[in-house]
Amino acid sequence: LIEVRGKAAHVGRDFTSGVSAVTGLARCLIEVAAISDPDRGLIANVGPIDGGAATNVVPDRARAWGNVRFPDGAASGVLDNRLDALRHAAAAAGCTATVNRAFNRAAKPLTAGTQRLAHLARAVAADLGQRLPFGKTAGVCDGNLMQEAGLACIDTVGVRGGGLHTPQEWIDLPSLVERCQMLAVLIMRLNLAPQALA
Helix, strand or coil, X not given: CEEEECECEEHHHHXXXXXXXXXXXXXXXXXXXXXXXXXXXXXXXXXXXXXXXXXXXXXXXXXXXXXXXXXXXXXXXXXXXXXXXXXXXXXXXXXXXXXXXXXXCCXXXXXXXXXXXXXXXXXXXXXXXXXXXXXXXXCCCHHHHHHHCCCCCCCCCCCCEECCCCCCCEECCHHHHHHHHHXXXXXXXXXXXXXXXX
């Protein structure tokens, strides 16, 4: 959460004594946009935003919520520093800014256990006449917490589809059955041979 404070004033009668928190927030958001470097695994996204109560009042408060992704501890340190520096952007507009954050999903790098689990899942899919492609994303989920606890974890072996989190999101209905079959066989094989992940 980025929260910017300015000074309220009536737009028509006392505009020059006001300090627009919305303008201060806008300066911060330009800085946030410059943080993202997908090739390095650094992503910073903002939305939703909120500011002002009426068009005839210089807004004294504006807020924006966001989401960040990072590959490792060093990158989270870079994000920390860049987010801390937002107060300078707000100050340039005469405002103060507070940035509250919680990096609560550690990055999930490819571990040996996860790689073994992924190859076991792919073998099951092949035995069932299915394809299970591998990919890398900056996604976060409960799997990040599981892997941080030392468990092998693979994600996105559910329904096939596309357009995630957009109005064009879709699913391939037959894949519901296919993926359930694959997961059932994978769980059965792991139960029969748990040492496969060792």
